[in-house]
Amino acid sequence: MEAETRIADLFSLYSAFPLLASASFGDDSLASSGSSGSLSLTIDSFSTEPVLLQKAFDSIFCDNESSWEAAQNVSRNSREEDGLANTTSLGYGEILPEAVFTIMGEIKEVHGLERGGVVYDLGSGSGRVLFAACLAHDFRLSKGIEYIESLHNAALRNLNRWKKHDVVTPEDGGPVDRVQFDFVQGDITKITTFTLSPAPTVVFCHATLFDNDLFACVQLISENSPPGTFFVMITKPLRTGLVTGIETLSYKQYRMSWGHATVYLQRRMKPIE
Numbered sequence: 156m157e158a159e160t161r162i163a164d165l166f167s168l169y170s171a172f173p174l175l176a177s178a179s180f181g182d183d184s185l186a187s188s189g190s191s192g193s194l195s196l197t198i199d200s201f202s203t204e205p206v207l208l209q210k211a212f213d214s215i216f217c218d219n220e221s222s223w224e225a226a227q228n229v230s231r232n233s234r235e236e237d238g239l240a241n242t243t244s245l246g247y248g249e250i251l252p253e254a255v256f257t258i259m260g261e262i263k264e265v266h267g268l269e270r271g272g273v274v275y276d277l278g279s280g281s282g283r284v285l286f287a288a289c290l291a292h293d294f295r296l297s298k299g300i301e302y303i304e305s306l307h308n309a310a311l312r313n314l315n316r317w318k319k320h321d322v323v324t325p326e327d328g329g330p331v332d333r334v335q336f337d338f339v340q341g342d343i344t345k346i347t348t349f350t351l352s353p354a355p356t357v358v359f360c361h362a363t364l365f366d367n368d369l370f371a372c373v374q375l376i377s378e379n380s381p382p383g384t385f386f387v388m389i390t391k392p393l394r395t396g397l398v399t400g401i402e403t404l405s406y407k408q409y410r411m412s413w414g415h416a417t418v419y420l421q422r423r424m425k426p427i428e
């Protein structure tokens with residue numbers, strides 16, 4: 156039943172948005188293996204049109220358990236059980252996928268982004284930011300670091316949803332390697348020498364509730380990142396200037412799961428050529 160619903164969703168998606176996806180979904184494998192079958196979702200061109208990407212996102216994360224509301228509950232229950240309810244930095248809220256698509260569109264169209272690359276989310280929650288980013292660009296690696304174990308597990312369950320769809324992302328003629336996801340349960344403040352490895356291309360950080368010590372670690376991570384690395388900072392911008400080597404490219408208000416917030420698109424400065 157669940158598989159039938161998904162097929163119906165994708166049928167309407169493909170017929171409504173023929174540019175988004177070619178009709179190469181694995182009907183046969185689905186028919187033979189039921190809801191555990193894979194369903195290919197081939198994105199022909201990385202559309203920078205948020206509405207189209209939202210449709211694709213919704214077709215993968217279509218059940219209640221994969222919603223941001225569910226992730227928020229997972230986080231709240233976990234913090235209450237572990238006596239962490241008053242640890243402000245662990246508060247939960249999400250950037251909505253549409254904002255991720257728009258920001259990725261700006262990075263690609265205004266500033267330029269080569270194929271491949273590595274995207275991070277520092278405090279990755281249920282992983283939805285990384286899945287949205289990987290619909291908008293063909294990253295080769297997508298890495299999330301999340302402190303709360305139950306949220307980390309929610310990200311792994313979302314990864315299973317993604318894998319069921321067998322997302323293929325051809326661009327410039329021909330399929331590219333599928334993106335690899337690496338969700339790590341860990342602490343941002345414990346990242347060795349505050350250096351992300353492998354080197355990042357784009358880093359998301361929803362720092363709204365991060366305390367000063369945690370944010371100082373994010374600042375160090377940014378300053379240790381290669382020139383040209385993009386930072387998508389929610390609410391709290393990185394310190395800019397010649398000393399930090401960080402510049403602000405733009406800032407704009409976006410809708411979050413919890414209200415509106417300013418998103419700062421920043422970059423590690425490139426040397427003058």
Ligand SMILES: C[S@@+](CC[C@H](N)C(=O)[O-])C[C@H]1O[C@@H](n2cnc3c(N)ncnc32)[C@H](O)[C@@H]1O
Nearest residue numbers: 244245248249250278279280301302342343361
């Ligand atoms: C506001 S939520 C953002 C969730 C997701 N990145 C998004 O924007 O949709 C911040 C996340 O950072 C996590 N977090 C807070 N402190 C952390 C730390 N020291 N190490 C890793 N994750 C942390 C929280 O548990 C929470 O899931």
